[in-house]
Amino acid sequence: MKRFVGFVRKEFYHIFRDKRSLFILFGMPIAQILLFGFAITNEINNVNIAILDQANDVTSKEIINKIAASKHFSIVDVIQKESSIESIFKKGKVKAVLQFENNFGSNLIKEKQAYVQVLTDATDPNMANTISNYISAILKKYQQELNKNTSKNYQIVPQSRMVYNAELKSVYMFVPGVMTVILMLVSAMMTSISITREKEQGSMEILLVSPLKPFQVIIGKVFPYIFLSVINAIVIVLLSIFIFNVPVNGSLLLLGIESVLFIITSLALGILISTISATQQTAMMISLMGLMLPTILLSGFIFPISSMPLPLKVISNIIPAKWFIIIVKGIMLKGIGIGFIFKETAILVLMALLFIGISVKKYKIRLE
Amino acid sequence: MKNKNVIQVENLSKLFGGFAAVNNISFYVKAGEIFGFLGANGAGKTTAMKILIGISSPTSGKVTVAGFDVYKETESIKKNIGYMSQKFALYDDLTVKENITFFGGIYGLSKKQIEQKQHELVGELGLQEVVNSLVGSLPLGWKQKLAFSVSLLHDPKIIFLDEPTGGVDPITRRQFWEMIYKAAHNGTTIFVTTHYMDEAEYCDRVSIMVNGKIEALDTPKKLKEHYKTNTMNDVFLKLARG
Amino acid sequence: MNIIFYIIRKEFKQIFRNKGMLPIIFILPVLQLVILSNAATYEIKNIQFGYVDADNSSTSRGLIAQFEASSFFNVSEKFSSEKEASQAMQEGTVDAYLNIPVHFERDLQKNKTNTIGVFVDAIDGAVAGVINVYITQIIQKYNKTIATDLIQISDTIQQPNSIDSIPLFWYNQTLNYKTFMVPGILVLLVTMITLFLSGMNIVKEKEIGTLEQINVTPIKKHQFIIGKLFPFWVLGMGLLTIGLILAKVIFNVPLLGNLALLYAYTSVYILVILGMGLFISNFTDTQQQAMFIAWFFVVIFILMSGLFTPIESMPKWAKTLTEFNPIKYFVEIIRMVMLKGSGFADILPLAIKTLAYAIVMNGLAVWSYKKTS
Numbered sequence: 001m002k003r004f005v006g007f008v009r010k011e012f013y014h015i016f017r018d019k020r021s022l023f024i025l026f027g028m029p030i031a032q033i034l035l036f037g038f039a040i041t042n043e044i045n046n047v048n049i050a051i052l053d054q055a056n057d058v059t060s061k062e063i064i065n066k067i068a069a070s071k072h073f074s075i076v077d078v079i080q081k082e083s084s085i086e087s088i089f090k091k092g093k094v095k096a097v098l099q100f101e102n103n104f105g106s107n108l109i110k111e112k113q114a115y116v117q118v119l120t121d122a123t124d125p126n127m128a129n130t131i132s133n134y135i136s137a138i139l140k141k142y143q144q145e146l147n148k149n150t151s152k153n154y155q156i157v158p159q160s161r162m163v164y165n166a167e168l169k170s171v172y173m174f175v176p177g178v179m180t181v182i183l184m185l186v187s188a189m190m191t192s193i194s195i196t197r198e199k200e201q202g203s204m205e206i207l208l209v210s211p212l213k214p215f216q217v218i219i220g221k222v223f224p225y226i227f228l229s230v231i232n233a234i235v236i237v238l239l240s241i242f243i244f245n246v247p248v249n250g251s252l253l254l255l256g257i258e259s260v261l262f263i264i265t266s267l268a269l270g271i272l273i274s275t276i277s278a279t280q281q282t283a284m285m286i287s288l289m290g291l292m293l294p295t296i297l298l299s300g301f302i303f304p305i306s307s308m309p310l311p312l313k314v315i316s317n318i319i320p321a322k323w324f325i326i327i328v329k330g331i332m333l334k335g336i337g338i339g340f341i342f343k344e345t346a347i348l349v350l351m352a353l354l355f356i357g358i359s360v361k362k363y364k365i366r367l368e
Numbered sequence: 369m370k371n372k373n374v375i376q377v378e379n380l381s382k383l384f385g386g387f388a389a390v391n392n393i394s395f396y397v398k399a400g401e402i403f404g405f406l407g408a409n410g411a412g413k414t415t416a417m418k419i420l421i422g423i424s425s426p427t428s429g430k431v432t433v434a435g436f437d438v439y440k441e442t443e444s445i446k447k448n449i450g451y452m453s454q455k456f457a458l459y460d461d462l463t464v465k466e467n468i469t470f471f472g473g474i475y476g477l478s479k480k481q482i483e484q485k486q487h488e489l490v491g492e493l494g495l496q497e498v499v500n501s502l503v504g505s506l507p508l509g510w511k512q513k514l515a516f517s518v519s520l521l522h523d524p525k526i527i528f529l530d531e532p533t534g535g536v537d538p539i540t541r542r543q544f545w546e547m548i549y550k551a552a553h554n555g556t557t558i559f560v561t562t563h564y565m566d567e568a569e570y571c572d573r574v575s576i577m578v579n580g581k582i583e584a585l586d587t588p589k590k591l592k593e594h595y596k597t598n599t600m601n602d603v604f605l606k607l608a609r610g
Numbered sequence: 611m612n613i614i615f616y617i618i619r620k621e622f623k624q625i626f627r628n629k630g631m632l633p634i635i636f637i638l639p640v641l642q643l644v645i646l647s648n649a650a651t652y653e654i655k656n657i658q659f660g661y662v663d664a665d666n667s668s669t670s671r672g673l674i675a676q677f678e679a680s681s682f683f684n685v686s687e688k689f690s691s692e693k694e695a696s697q698a699m700q701e702g703t704v705d706a707y708l709n710i711p712v713h714f715e716r717d718l719q720k721n722k723t724n725t726i727g728v729f730v731d732a733i734d735g736a737v738a739g740v741i742n743v744y745i746t747q748i749i750q751k752y753n754k755t756i757a758t759d760l761i762q763i764s765d766t767i768q769q770p771n772s773i774d775s776i777p778l779f780w781y782n783q784t785l786n787y788k789t790f791m792v793p794g795i796l797v798l799l800v801t802m803i804t805l806f807l808s809g810m811n812i813v814k815e816k817e818i819g820t821l822e823q824i825n826v827t828p829i830k831k832h833q834f835i836i837g838k839l840f841p842f843w844v845l846g847m848g849l850l851t852i853g854l855i856l857a858k859v860i861f862n863v864p865l866l867g868n869l870a871l872l873y874a875y876t877s878v879y880i881l882v883i884l885g886m887g888l889f890i891s892n893f894t895d896t897q898q899q900a901m902f903i904a905w906f907f908v909v910i911f912i913l914m915s916g917l918f919t920p921i922e923s924m925p926k927w928a929k930t931l932t933e934f935n936p937i938k939y940f941v942e943i944i945r946m947v948m949l950k951g952s953g954f955a956d957i958l959p960l961a962i963k964t965l966a967y968a969i970v971m972n973g974l975a976v977w978s979y980k981k982t983s
Contacts, residue, residue: 024902032906091956170735293798442981
């Protein structure tokens, strides 16, 4: 036991003496959370659009005013002919052009029906779709106002309540996601590098030959990083709560325990990576190239998993981040207890055990 | 009249913050000499050597190597010197032949020259079998000798050897010093640092650095006479004890 | 010039001899491009939908039928109470539910208007917004139909005004998200590989001592740097080529613009990335440090590149920051050129900025590389 403690102490020294890496290990997650919390949003704000008003009458002008007043749009150009549309799209100046047909106002009066063409640059389909939806909503609202004095249709009016996130703040979605991604990457990367470095320098053999069991060697190497990552996690949660006002509706203690569990799983993954890497370079590349994109894309952090094709839904199940994001969102935003997230927790525990188990086995083989 | 001193150091100091790693040292090295630059670990040998080979700049003092000033003419110095680092820096993932070709090419040797040198080198060292093997697979002694020969590829006037015999068995060390003698015999000046005091015996003159200063500078024979000892090792112990 | 050639040759030999890294450099990106691009979609499908119907009238049932008919919604459950529905949302089994109160139809006929409770799981605010829009649209459509059913003779028949929008989607009529994402992901992969490899490469030589050895030779700075970075430039261009082929063959991403223009831009872009890698390696002593720093920037660059979230929606200070994000430029340009057929004049402002970036970055990197410290 004393040997083990001494070993762990040496690992701590290693880490704390490398000031540059230390600065990055702590500084990075903080900088990233701050950045993403404030900058990243899915909402559509101030999108540049252009107007092609071929009607130029009272109604079209009224509608244009309504659109200009919307925080979603920013009218940056007024074009006179259809042929200009292609060139402003190609230059990327605007994302949409609203085209009012020639007899817009008179059509409305005569035939009670008029059209606005919403031409969107659909290279970004999501943006295009959302723009269309918002414009359509503005038009419908204007239409309702026009129809105020005519006999009302029977109207079922939906009263919408946005549950857990009344103001539709995208921060609620992203902060748990960013927290997960960063914790996972940093933890997995750290352990994989630390272990392969010993391998490269040759000191791993010394460790394995020592009276310490392989299991103890691995745990010893990982221990300081658990400590570091937990600090990181705490800082991130504090930032989320105090700077971004993300609520913690559930138990903070439960959040803490689950975070530790996730950290252990990520570290275990790092160890697994180190068993298949001969050099630091390889370990790092696998952690970064191999983990980064799948974690960002398949964890449900940005793209909803329910919308993905089936094979990817299946693959997403092996990404530890996916399960943890569900847990974090659940505890922080929904306020649920362990009962509801039992399945996810169990999966994480299983993954951690699996990763550790395989790693220990691989090290045992090396000894024989 | 040509200046016969290939290395001239006057009042050289190198400070890191407030700490003087090299503290006002002066010495010279004659052409064709085997000059031993001795001292304990941390005495300032490597720092001084880095200045001489042009990868570190002095804080103060006047230094010329191969006739070139160490402040302004480092690139000219590098054309005329060879270097063998402590780590025997060769590329483990390149073959013997590829390492030779690479370093020869870097020094501007023509293809023909490289081929010729390679032939000689491989013959002399007996590396025919492993010419196409990765350097990483060679035993330490072979790597060492190869690194030494590579540093001589471009026929430099001076070669700098930084602890060249670290970790090598005594027989290989002996063979290595024979290679050094041969190079010196051909007119190359040898500047070698080491903390093996017995190797000091092989040098024409040695200097001993203690805490950034040169505490002794002479031939081994005269030093032993002066300190009334039988071996350089004892000379060093006397000096180190202060 | 010859000397540069020696270095380039050595680098290529080392890259291809590194058996462990080759799959990472070539196979991993390809796999990721092909597999992960399919994950990228903001389409809201399979919305898990539930409802509480305390009224059970023909009106309420008719409304629910609209949702059942909709391809967006998956009507999963009828809840017996709001409490039950709320619980289901907590568990995550429904994304949204309707609460139809008792006497709904009766009150609607009497007052010509009635409210209905709509509850949407809004943790993902953007998704919730869209779900809400869909629900509102279905209800509005339903409003039109019941009007015709329930209309009473005493009501004046006055046709209301109707203003409709006609959405036209240029360049991507089918709203295929892959068309949008694949070029972007390709940019990411090319960037990551060239940055990581170039950053680590020089540091590795520092670690093993060969960099010192090289610094003692009379090799000129620029010769060494060009020789070192050129192979990675080739690698980057190669990856781009492979990626473009895959994009066309597997995902049918259109290539409307000029391929030569794209390659020309990419060649400058890669220089920016290589300059960064070199710059980072000049200030770090170990591969680990180099990787951490590179990773720090890459994550920020990726998330702030406009790849996943629109730059237009960012606050002003963030938009300014993105001016320094090279990935942003490449993502925009590759989309403009491939999907819209934008030409040289169209991308010129962005291209000029990239060129300036390349010059500054590489200038800094070369200047900070000291053969003599």
